[in-house]
Amino acid sequence: MASNTTSTHPSGRIKFIGELGAALRAQQPLFVGLCVIAVLWQVSTYFLPRIIAPPLQEIGVAMWQIFSDYQQFVHLLTTGLRVFVALIVSFIVGSILGIAMGTFDEVSKYAKPLLHFIQGIPALSWVVFAVIWFANVELRIGFILLIVTMPAFALYIDGAVRSVNLDFVHLGQAFRANWTQRFRMITIPAIVPEVMSAWVVNLGAGVRVAMVAELIGSTTGVGFQLLNAQALFDMAGAIAWTLSLVALLSVYLGVIRFVESRLLAWRPKGERQ
Amino acid sequence: MTGPAPILFANVSKTFFKHDGTPFFACRELSFEVKAREIVAIVGETGCGKSTSFNMLLGLQKPDVGDIQVLGLDPFSESDALRGQVGIIFQSDRLLPWRTTIENISFGLEVLNIPLTQRRQTAGKWLERVGLKGFEDAYPHELSGGMRQRVSIARAFAIEPKILYADEAFTALDELTAERIRKDLLELIRETAITTLFITHSVSEAVDIAQRVLVFGRPGCLICEINCEENRAAGKSTHEIEQLIRQGLRVAHKTMSAEGAGEGVATDEVVRAEGSTSKGREPI
Numbered sequence: 001m002a003s004n005t006t007s008t009h010p011s012g013r014i015k016f017i018g019e020l021g022a023a024l025r026a027q028q029p030l031f032v033g034l035c036v037i038a039v040l041w042q043v044s045t046y047f048l049p050r051i052i053a054p055p056l057q058e059i060g061v062a063m064w065q066i067f068s069d070y071q072q073f074v075h076l077l078t079t080g081l082r083v084f085v086a087l088i089v090s091f092i093v094g095s096i097l098g099i100a101m102g103t104f105d106e107v108s109k110y111a112k113p114l115l116h117f118i119q120g121i122p123a124l125s126w127v128v129f130a131v132i133w134f135a136n137v138e139l140r141i142g143f144i145l146l147i148v149t150m151p152a153f154a155l156y157i158d159g160a161v162r163s164v165n166l167d168f169v170h171l172g173q174a175f176r177a178n179w180t181q182r183f184r185m186i187t188i189p190a191i192v193p194e195v196m197s198a199w200v201v202n203l204g205a206g207v208r209v210a211m212v213a214e215l216i217g218s219t220t221g222v223g224f225q226l227l228n229a230q231a232l233f234d235m236a237g238a239i240a241w242t243l244s245l246v247a248l249l250s251v252y253l254g255v256i257r258f259v260e261s262r263l264l265a266w267r268p269k270g271e272r273q
Numbered sequence: 274m275t276g277p278a279p280i281l282f283a284n285v286s287k288t289f290f291k292h293d294g295t296p297f298f299a300c301r302e303l304s305f306e307v308k309a310r311e312i313v314a315i316v317g318e319t320g321c322g323k324s325t326s327f328n329m330l331l332g333l334q335k336p337d338v339g340d341i342q343v344l345g346l347d348p349f350s351e352s353d354a355l356r357g358q359v360g361i362i363f364q365s366d367r368l369l370p371w372r373t374t375i376e377n378i379s380f381g382l383e384v385l386n387i388p389l390t391q392r393r394q395t396a397g398k399w400l401e402r403v404g405l406k407g408f409e410d411a412y413p414h415e416l417s418g419g420m421r422q423r424v425s426i427a428r429a430f431a432i433e434p435k436i437l438y439a440d441e442a443f444t445a446l447d448e449l450t451a452e453r454i455r456k457d458l459l460e461l462i463r464e465t466a467i468t469t470l471f472i473t474h475s476v477s478e479a480v481d482i483a484q485r486v487l488v489f490g491r492p493g494c495l496i497c498e499i500n501c502e503e504n505r506a507a508g509k510s511t512h513e514i515e516q517l518i519r520q521g522l523r524v525a526h527k528t529m530s531a532e533g534a535g536e537g538v539a540t541d542e543v544v545r546a547e548g549s550t551s552k553g554r555e556p557i
């Protein structure tokens with residue numbers, strides 16, 4: 001794509017660590033907020049029954065078990081893998097549809113209202129439909145994730161393709177670039193920012209929906225573990241699984257941000273987040 | 274110079290529509306030609322259809338009536354055959370913001386499917402030629418306006434085109450920068466003996482660079498042309514030639530006001546009225 005000369009810089013690693021440090025510093029208010037909640041929580045454990053508010057140590061132990069016991073960790077991995085694979089498929093399908101929509105008005109005319117309609121259906125309904133339609137668990141979850149996240153990819157990319165600067169399109173035409181060349185050299189780099197935004201939005205949505213799907217239609221994954229915790233009235237477990245899920249999402253978002261910073265290195269500093 | 278003219282406009286008309294749907298001419302019965310290796314400037318009031326005629330030359334728009342030929346080909350329908358033959362410098366530099374200087378200069382070469390190493394070599398040569406050595410990996414936002422326009426000049430020349438178009442290439446720059454870059458561009462044009470057609474708002478720029486100046490009137494028609502070389506040979510000073518062009522522009526302005534409808538409304542009536550007046554090259 002655009003440029004592949006940026007990463008081979010000798011000070012690249014130092015720069016990367018610097019960027020990481022800056023990214024963490026930017027999260028400082030969040031850490032402060034979390035610390036406040038932790039303190040309040042710990043105080044409340046002295047007044048509330050254990051089953052409602054287990055102390056932090058207990059949650060810590062539950063977390064430790066998730067990450068140290070492979071039998072448990074595999075559930076987190078499973079959820080992570082499901083979301084990852086489903087989003088990749090969703091991205092491919094959504095890109096093809098989005099590009100077709102952005103390129104041909106007729107496709108957009110019919111696809112857009114339909115996608116908005118699909119987006120309007122609650123995720124929970126799709127879970128119910130999927131459980132009835134598919135016997136295979138992975139197929140169920142994959143379908144739900146696809147149907148929930150694909151419209152956003154398609155709509156974001158449709159909008160991005162439409163708003164490619166006409167000056168650049170004309171530049172391509174004036175240099176007699178053919179359609180594929182214009183697509184590769186102008187459209188794709190121009191839509192990267194919107195594509196990355198779509199990924200951020202869909203990661204959040206994907207993880208949330210995967211939970212619901214697993215809770216209802218699966219015997220593996222974090223969602224299933226949450227169901228277990230509920231059945232056992234295991235509050236510490238429920239919190240630990242939730243936190244591990246948040247950690248998973250943060251890792252994914254971190255990867256997205258990293259890819260974004262590489263792909264959008266050409267942007268002036270002020271325009272990047 | 275023998276053979277067909279590299280650029281040929283024959284009775285070209287182009288109509289656009291206003292917001293309310295009424296049609297108006299952006300170009301009307303426009304005819305001119307540019308001979309091989311000639312440097313020709315177009316001057317004319319704003320909105321007189323200069324860019325529109327350029328867009329038609331580039332094959333971005335199709336004329337409603339008339340014939341346009343570039344190197345003997347129709348730029349609209351035979352667009353592919355012209356690949357690599359035409360270099361363009363736009364008013365705004367139109368550098369792709371996600372490409373470094375060297376990658377921007379390579380743009381046209383990439384369209385021609387030139388292999389990467391060769392592309393970089395050629396682009397590097399042109400980068401040096403326009404005086405931007407050391408800025409290979411800079412992104413457009415890291416360059417000044419003048420530097421960016423230099424990149425776009427290098428991009429146009431890198432494909433070694435037979436024809437060069439420039440649409441108000443220097444309007445976005447300050448006087449001093451514009452003058453410097455103009456000088457360098459002229460040097461490049463002379464060195465490569467490239468057929469050049471450029472639009473400008475500056476009469477002195479036109480006289481400076483061009484051998485022949487076409488004065489456009491509204492809507493997009495040729496009012497007169499001034500041959501700078503012949504005038505110079507006849508002993509006229511630069512100042513006198515500039516005066517001739519200004520006179521042409523005044524005539525163009527008067528023709529426009531005399532039309533009443535001004536914008537050149539494309540109704541039968543106006544067209545008929547126009548047809549009866551002695552349009553075209555007025556003796557100057």
Ligand SMILES: Nc1ncnc2c1ncn2[C@@H]1O[C@H](COP(=O)(O)OP(=O)(O)OP(=O)(O)O)[C@@H](O)[C@H]1O
Binds near residue numbers: 317318
């Ligand atoms: N795509 C379009 N649709 C409708 N009207 C247009 C279009 N392109 C140009 N016009 C109109 O056609 C007329 C000629 O425009 P054009 O851009 O060719 O003028 P110009 O001579 O290049 O002016 P300038 O010196 O300001 O660049 C203008 O009135 C403009 O508003």
Ligand SMILES: [Mg+2]
Binds near residue numbers: 323324325
């Ligand atoms: Mg113009």
